[in-house]
Every structure is written in structure tokens, then in C-alpha cells.
Amino acid sequence: MxxxxxxxxxxxxxxxxxxxxxxxxxxxxxxxxxxxxxxxxxxxxxxxxxxxxxxxxxxxxxxxxxxxxxxxxxxxxxRPPLRRSNLWINRVLVVATFLTTAIAGMVLWSDYSGAASLWSVENFLLGVVSFSLPLLLILGTHELSHYYASKKNGVEASLPYFIPFIPPLGTMGAFISLRDPMPSRKALVEIGASGPLGGLAVTLPIALIGLYLTSQGTPVSGPVEEGAMYIMFQPLYMLLGLLFPLQENMALHPTAFAAWVGFFVTAINLLPAGQLDGGHIAQGMLGDKAKYLSYATAGLLIVLSFMFYSGWLLFAMLVVLLGLTHPTPLNDISGPGPRAKAMGAAALVVFAVTFVPTPMMLVSPDHSFDVIVEDSNITVAPGGVAEFNISLVNTGNVDSEITITLEGNLWPWSGSVAAGGEPTSPPMAVDLAYNSTVHVKVLLMVSDDAQEGDLKDVMLKASGPGLVVERGLRVTVA
Structure with a gap:
């Protein structure tokens, strides 16, 4: 002693x-x-x-x-002496997180509504109502569920500490500090599962509200902006989406995005590794064998980071830094019990319906386009002009610049290209806007001394970023 x-x-x-x-x-x-x-x-x-x-x-x-x-x-x-918690820290952090999530909400609302100005009182208030408050409610309920489960199991715990961060989320979540060792495997499961289950209970109605508001919007159009990102709906979110069928290219309402973050946070916390909620549950359900599941989870995250989403590598590093093994509870002999087993099983189901291998992805610019020739074989008389009608169709997701050239031995004939203006000698640069079609004329002037039966084959080459499309043109003298 x-x-x-x-x-x-x-x-x-x-x-x-x-x-x-x-x-x-x-x-x-x-x-x-x-x-x-x-x-x-x-x-x-x-x-x-x-x-x-x-x-x-x-x-x-x-x-x-x-x-x-x-x-x-x-x-x-x-028992080590406990430092008294300073509630001012909790208060300062929750105020700071409210401000950072409000700014994130303001940015999201401005993008969603197409507001002319970002910094306005209206954008700020609507960002708070549509994003900041729903997200803080989800995170706060998650942590307070841990807090009350800890109290119920006789474990001292702090009130939630919120973590402010930069947009687009405005926060890195929240946590509580447990000030007692876990008393039993039952307490491990109940405390670990209470947060995700409590947070889910709040996320579900927020998701339904967000999906309804999204369904009342209008589809968005226009080129993909640099740095744009897609989010992938979780299986549970997709199931809820059946209640509010959405048109293609609908802009996601900020409230719906807050719910998506809630589902994402739930899945992350339920990873069965180390000090995460899922690690608590695994330790309570499996005992010492849970460490092997923790090792496997860290390894799987590394594999997923190379196959699907590079961000999993960051989470794998976080899991390793926090510790892959879990402290043994004071009573490691008694099993978790029926109630805790039911909560653990429910948490497993929640993880299965909220986890996706690729939660988000950057949208790569697609400069693809097509070249359509109305008639590629034209017959003209000596001294005449063969006029080819060409359509350049943007099939990508960004604006592109296409360069038109003509290849082949035209002499003594001549060729020119026109796109809504005076014909010019190739090469010609054509601006091809997103979701647009530009009509181009290729003019081949036949010499006066051309003989009946003469023909020339010319290759039309359209070059864009990373893509070249060629079409053959033929002129026959009659």
C-alpha cells in the first residue's frame, strides 16, 4: 500500500x-x-x-x-486524486463551437440558397437554424447519453467538451471525460452504446426534416466547381430517402447535411477499436478477445484508405494513437447481461446501416465531349465549297476549350473553320460551356481545275483537356 x-x-x-x-x-x-x-x-x-x-x-x-x-x-x-472540473471550460467551448458551426451553417446556407452575399444577418440566422442547432443537438445528445449512462453505472464523468473547428463542419465533435475506471463489462457496453443510440434517436427526425426540405428545393445545374465534393448516403439515410423521393441533382439542404454528419459520426464512434464507443462495446461483449478485433479494425481502415477513401488512414492513425487495447474493467469476470447484450446488438445493427466505405469523394473535372458530323461525305463541282456541319457536345461536368484542326493533304484545295463568325484557317479554339452544344462549320474549297472523280479525305481533330476526338471527312468532285 x-x-x-x-x-x-x-x-x-x-x-x-x-x-x-x-x-x-x-x-x-x-x-x-x-x-x-x-x-x-x-x-x-x-x-x-x-x-x-x-x-x-x-x-x-x-x-x-x-x-x-x-x-x-x-x-x-x-484512488488517484481527482481534479475538480472547471465548468467554464465547457461553457467557453460550447460557445466557441456554436460560433464555428454557425459560420459553417452560414456558408452552407449561402451556397444552398445562392445568396449574393455571404456575410449577412439573414445568412447567419438561417445557417444557425438549419445547420448549427441541429448538429449541436445531435452531438450534445450523443455525449449526454454517455454522461447519464455513466452516472447510472456509478462512474464519474464530466459534462461534454465540444471541439470547435473550421467549416464545412465547424466542429470535430464532442467528448466526455470518464474519471473512474469502468466497473464491469455491463457498464462498458451500456456506456459505450448509449451515445450512438441516443444520438441516432435525434438524428432520425432531423434527417426526415432535412430530406423533406431538400425535396422542396429545385435541381441545381452548372459546371462542377474546383474542390467540389460529393457525399455518399448511408444505407439508413437511403432507406429514409424513400419517403421523400428526390429529383436528380437536388441540392442537399443544410439540415439534411447535419443529419448526414450525425450518421457519419455514429459510424465512426462504433468502429470496434480501442477507446472508441465501439471499442467499449467490443471489450464488454468479448472480453480480452476484443483486442484482436481492434487490431483487425485498424488494419481494415488502412486497406480501405487505399481502396475507397483516403481519410480512413487518418482515422486508423487516431485509433492507434489512442491505443488499440482497452483497459480491463474492475470486474472482468461477470458477463454483460441481457440488457447490455441487447444494446450491443442494437449498436451493431446501427453500425451496419450507417457505415459506408466511401463517405465522401472529391469530384474530378470531366472534360469529355462528343463530335457529331451531319454528313461526312459531300459531293461538289469543281470550284465549289463543301460545307460540313459539325456539332460539339459537352458531355462532361465542366467548361472546356476545344481546339479544331484539319489534317491531310488539302493542296491545292483550302480549308477553313467557322463557329458563329467569319471562317478562319485552322486551328481554331472553341469555348464549349458545360451542358452546351456548339455548331461548327468546316469549309473545304475545291480548286477550279479539279477533275470529276477526284476525292480528298480530311481528318477533323477536336482536342480538349486529356481527350482527342477524330472524325473523317470526304469530298468527291462530280
Missing amino acids: MPSQDPVAEVEQLRSAVAKYFPIYDVNVSHRAVTMMVNVSPDTMEEDFDRLRIDLKEKGFIPYIRYKGGEHSVTIVR
């Missing part, structure tokens, strides 16, 4: 506390701990140990119960 004014009396006090619940047949005392070999009643062991834990907590001690070599032992150590 750690030094005290009367070590002998202190050991005797601890012996009496343990003997109240478990018969003792041997006692070992060290500088840091007292270990007592005890007999237990399997039917009441969990309840007896929890009462002992509460009794010793009031005296400033922490007990562990273990089973090894056919014997049960209770080891008691001093």
Missing part, C-alpha cells in the same frame, strides 16, 4: 470492508496494493462486488476482482 499514518489499521479497515461481502482466506500486502484471496457466490458476485466498489470509493480506494488459477482475488489500490 501507499504510505499512510497507520498502515496496519488501514489494511484491517480494507479487510473488514471486503469481508462484508466475500469470505477471505489469505491477504497479501505490497507497497502499492492489498490483495485478498476470497470465496465468492456465483449468483451474487456481481452485485456484491459493485457494493464493495461503492463502499471503497467513498473511502478513496478502487478494488479489482480477478479469477486466475481456480481462485478469486480482490486487489485494492488507492
Whole structure:
């Protein structure tokens, strides 16, 4: 034991506390701990140990119960002194996170509504209502569910700490600080699962509201902007979307995006690794074997980062930094129990319907286009002009510049290209806007001395960023 004014009396006090619940047949005392070999009643062991834990907590001690070599032992150590929590930190962080999510909401609302100016009172207020408040409600409910589950299981915990961040999210989430070791596998599952399940209960109605508001909008059009990103709906979100069928290219309402973030955060927290909520649940359900699932999860995230979404590598690093193994609860002998098992199973189902391998992806600029020739074989008289009508069709998602050239031996004939103006000698640059078609004329002037039966083959080449399209043109002299 750690030094005290009367070590002998202190050991005797601890012996009496343990003997109240478990018969003792041997006692070992060290500088840091007292270990007592005890007999237990399997039917009441969990309840007896929890009462002992509460009794010793009031005296400033922490007990562990273990089973090894056919014997049960209770080891008691001093409880580290707890620093008093400063609620001002929680208050400052929640205010800061409110402001950063409000700014994120303002940006989202401005983009969604097409507002002419970003910095306006209207954008700020609508950003708060449509994004900031729904997102903070989801995150706050998640953490408060952890908090109340901790209290229910006799574990000291802090109120939520929110983490402000830059747009487009405005926050990196929130967390609570557990100030006691986990008492049992049951507590691990209940505390771990309560956050995702509580957060989900709030996310579902927010998602329905967001989908309804999205369905009332109008489809967006226009080229893809540089840095644009797509988000992938989770299976659960897709199922909810059946209630509000959306037209193609509908702009996502900020409230719907807040719900998407809620589902994403739920899936991340339920990864069965280390100190994440899923790690708590796995440890409670599987015991020491949970470490292998944690290793596999970290490895799978690394694989997914190369196959689907590079951001998984960051989460894999975070899991490793926080620790792949989970501390053993004070009572690692008793199983989680029916209620905790049901919560664990529910959490597994929630993870299955909220996880996607590619949650988001950058939109790559697509400069594809097509070249349509109305008639590629024209017959003209000597000295005449063969006029080919060409359509350039933008089939990509951005504006493009197309260069038109003519290849082949035209001499002594000549060729020119026109796109709504005077014909000019090729090459010619044509601006091809998103979702547009530009009509081009290719003019081949036949020489006066051309003979009947003469023909020339010319290759029309249209070159854009990363793509070249060729079409053959033929002129026959008649």
C-alpha cells in the first residue's frame, strides 16, 4: 500500500470492508496494493462486488476482482486524486463551437440558397437554424447519453467538451471525460452504446426534416466547381430517402447535411477499436478477445484508405494513437447481461446501416465531349465549297476549350473553320460551356481545275483537356 499514518489499521479497515461481502482466506500486502484471496457466490458476485466498489470509493480506494488459477482475488489500490472540473471550460467551448458551426451553417446556407452575399444577418440566422442547432443537438445528445449512462453505472464523468473547428463542419465533435475506471463489462457496453443510440434517436427526425426540405428545393445545374465534393448516403439515410423521393441533382439542404454528419459520426464512434464507443462495446461483449478485433479494425481502415477513401488512414492513425487495447474493467469476470447484450446488438445493427466505405469523394473535372458530323461525305463541282456541319457536345461536368484542326493533304484545295463568325484557317479554339452544344462549320474549297472523280479525305481533330476526338471527312468532285 501507499504510505499512510497507520498502515496496519488501514489494511484491517480494507479487510473488514471486503469481508462484508466475500469470505477471505489469505491477504497479501505490497507497497502499492492489498490483495485478498476470497470465496465468492456465483449468483451474487456481481452485485456484491459493485457494493464493495461503492463502499471503497467513498473511502478513496478502487478494488479489482480477478479469477486466475481456480481462485478469486480482490486487489485494492488507492484512488488517484481527482481534479475538480472547471465548468467554464465547457461553457467557453460550447460557445466557441456554436460560433464555428454557425459560420459553417452560414456558408452552407449561402451556397444552398445562392445568396449574393455571404456575410449577412439573414445568412447567419438561417445557417444557425438549419445547420448549427441541429448538429449541436445531435452531438450534445450523443455525449449526454454517455454522461447519464455513466452516472447510472456509478462512474464519474464530466459534462461534454465540444471541439470547435473550421467549416464545412465547424466542429470535430464532442467528448466526455470518464474519471473512474469502468466497473464491469455491463457498464462498458451500456456506456459505450448509449451515445450512438441516443444520438441516432435525434438524428432520425432531423434527417426526415432535412430530406423533406431538400425535396422542396429545385435541381441545381452548372459546371462542377474546383474542390467540389460529393457525399455518399448511408444505407439508413437511403432507406429514409424513400419517403421523400428526390429529383436528380437536388441540392442537399443544410439540415439534411447535419443529419448526414450525425450518421457519419455514429459510424465512426462504433468502429470496434480501442477507446472508441465501439471499442467499449467490443471489450464488454468479448472480453480480452476484443483486442484482436481492434487490431483487425485498424488494419481494415488502412486497406480501405487505399481502396475507397483516403481519410480512413487518418482515422486508423487516431485509433492507434489512442491505443488499440482497452483497459480491463474492475470486474472482468461477470458477463454483460441481457440488457447490455441487447444494446450491443442494437449498436451493431446501427453500425451496419450507417457505415459506408466511401463517405465522401472529391469530384474530378470531366472534360469529355462528343463530335457529331451531319454528313461526312459531300459531293461538289469543281470550284465549289463543301460545307460540313459539325456539332460539339459537352458531355462532361465542366467548361472546356476545344481546339479544331484539319489534317491531310488539302493542296491545292483550302480549308477553313467557322463557329458563329467569319471562317478562319485552322486551328481554331472553341469555348464549349458545360451542358452546351456548339455548331461548327468546316469549309473545304475545291480548286477550279479539279477533275470529276477526284476525292480528298480530311481528318477533323477536336482536342480538349486529356481527350482527342477524330472524325473523317470526304469530298468527291462530280
